[in-house]
Amino acid sequence: MLDRIRIVLIGTSHPGNIGGTARAMHNMGLADLALVSPRCEVVTADSVSRASGADALVHQARVVDSLEDAVSDCSLVVGASARSRTLPWPMITPRELGARLPKELAQPQARIALVFGREDSGLSNAELQRCHAHVHIPTNPDFSSLNLAAAVQVLAYECRLSWIEQPDAAPEQSDEELSQPLATHEELEHYFAHLERTLVGIGFHDPATPRQLMAxxxxxxxxxxxxxxxxxxxxxxxxxxxxxxxxKSLGGRTGNSSCDAEDDAPHK
Amino acid sequence: MLDRIRIVLIGTSHPGNIGGTARAMHNMGLADLALVSPRCEVVTADSVSRASGADALVHQARVVDSLEDAVSDCSLVVGASARSRTLPWPMITPRELGARLPKELAQPQARIALVFGREDSGLSNAELQRCHAHVHIPTNPDFSSLNLAAAVQVLAYECRLSWIEQPDAAPEQSDEELSQPLATHEELEHYFAHLERTLVGIGFHDPATPRQLMAxxxxxxxxxxxxxxxxxxxxxxxxxxxxxxxxKSLGGRTGNSSCDAEDDAPHK
Incomplete structure (x- = not known):
């Protein structure tokens, strides 16, 4: 599924943002990058450095002249946008985008493009109107301009989550945590009895005036x-x-026969 | 709510990442940045440039010497981590983190720290063990190392979503549990220090061969x-x-001046 999601950057000015985008994509398992009329060199020291190991995506990026060329085979084109412009357009959240992906990509030939605009001016109205929907990343209204690679990061993250949460996606390895057996009720009760005896022994607890201590x-x-x-x-x-x-360790070990010898021993 | 979420960066090497973090934070409405022993200058041309208008956060960032100093007043400390290490720790997803925030921040004095490690080596085991939970951003297993500012971006985004989705920011009706103040990080660390001294004193623990006991x-x-x-x-x-x-109860009560006298006294 993730291999059929394309990231399209239009008119990018800073090679570092292309590298940062490549890294964000590769981190999230995306690989298809298209650059429409970049306003900078694509492969530079800065883009390779920011890609930080994902520079293969920079090298393989397809450079094209128009948005049309970048998305012609896509069945869904979603433009990253600030709040909607003069003409309201279907607007979805990144999470809603993620929720739509499995259905949108159900057919094996289906392809999706996520389109990002220029660092300084975003997508033009003409470009926005070529999109099926616009996606808006919620931001602080006083400071709403995300870094380009950061915006790609957020949407790519939602794509990955959507993929992970698919019923038949590759199962994540299970928590090791869960493989440790929990104490049984009986073992816990033996522990609490032992604890109470010890607290009496050190003079901290008096069962005659228990207050709420043991509870x-x-x-x-x-x-x-x-x-x-x-x-x-x-x-x-x-x-x-x-x-x-x-x-006297009176029955201190009672009911504890199932102890793991390694950890029952004093730790020294 | 967002003003009580602190981003803590430990041992950062690249000023650009501090700037990128500041921008990501400000975009998502976070403002509290603490830097633990940065391994670079904080205010540089690069950090200010990457902050891209959020440089106030860089200038205001609190620089401290230790994780302790950065999170001592926090009731929940969550460390960003790759998959769990030798000793599995409670591991949550960014989305689960977001879901927990409203409850965790229900008490007005509650503060949360999200802790991020070094660009090259992440958080140390000692640092991870000071966290209540670890949060793992799902990534491509073949290329899992996120850029630092990108990782902050993803978690800050989940924080913002959690805040937006709150029903009217109306405080949840508090569980009885929640009406009791939780121990702060600092109080917990005093307790762990006291516990370790006591375990040494009773001959249960030898710091020279600690195994995983304290962990x-x-x-x-x-x-x-x-x-x-x-x-x-x-x-x-x-x-x-x-x-x-x-x-000798050496400093056994240090830092415990806020004890509730009723419950600090021996229970007898």
Whole structure:
């Protein structure tokens, strides 16, 4: 899908912006860059430097004379625009653009162009009127002019998100986090019992006047959804505390038979 | 809401990226920029040129020596990161970050920091472990290194969308939970320092062979987003442990002057 989204820059003045655009595109998995009548050299030290490894896109960019030439094979042409001009045009947000992409690109031959104007004056009215829709990146009304490569970055980011969120897109690798088993209820209860004994032992807690102490500690601990390995560390700390204060580690290890030996041991 | 979101750049090498960051921020309505130990001059022809009218943010940027100094008053610290390292940390997408902002900023004194690392090496593990969560901008796996200002642009864009989409900026009805002030970064760091001293004192931890102990304890604690009052209880437990084991409670209460006396006292 991403290989059928073209970025079109019209009348760009600064080679650095072409390089920055190439980098933003490659970062997001886009590769098709067309330059309409650039007002600067395309391949320069500055464009290659800003491309920062994505200079292949600069070298391969297609340079053409007119917007027509750049988008003739596209089934959807969207122009990046500030607020709409004299003639209101269908205006979408970058997020709405992203939401439309899968459907727009459902047919294998479909191609989309995202068109960006000049650094100083944007797209002309004639150019805007060649677009199916205009996309406006929300900005601070007091300072609304985005850097060209930054504008490309935002739209390319929305394209990538749209692609990732597609049902049959390549699955992102799953969070490692989730592969760690969480502590069971039983393990948590053994921990809380151990914690309370230890707090009594060090003179911090008196069950006769409990106030809300254990409740508060429970709430905080449960909120963090501890993994089994983390709970083992906490129990190790309690046992070390009991040992250091000369308490008998009464059943300190009860119900903890499933401890991961590596992390149950004192950390030293 | 946007005025309570801080962008923190650590060890930036290129003035142009500081300027580009300032422009991206101002475009999206952010204004609070902190620079931790920049490895370049901040105000240069290049940074002012790339700021392109947002150079006030460059001039006003706060330059500090450490991440601590930059985020001490923040209730949520999110680090921009590539995929998770040795120790998996809570990882969110830029969009999830945006979705969380209204709730995170519901309390008027709440502040959020978004932290970005060096152009060449990102954030260190120590820096990442000072964050509540990491945010990963989805990128092309074959070319994943975003330009610094481009990364700021994407997250700032999500911040702005989140703000725009707020229903009337009407503060969410607060969960009971939210009516309790969360611990600040600084309070958390005092707690972690105190915890580490205590673990050394009871013979559980040897800083010479730290393994991942403190990192694991940090991760679990930060995940639970402790309230100030809860942290005071934990510090009270540490002090009681030190007392019970005959350790000197060296600076155990440093930086804890704002303790709620009721809950800081031993619970007995």
């Amino acid at each position: 508060r500690l429970r709430r905080m601990t449960l909120r963090s959804r501890p993994e089994r390995m983390e709970l083992n560390i906490l129990r190790g700390i309690l046992s070390a505390t009991e040992k250091a204060t000369g308490q | 694991r304890l940090r991760r679990m604690t930060l995940r639970s987003r402790p309230e100030r009052m809860e942290l005071n209880i934990l510090r009270g437990i540490l002090s009681a442990t030190e007392k019970a084991t005959g350790q």
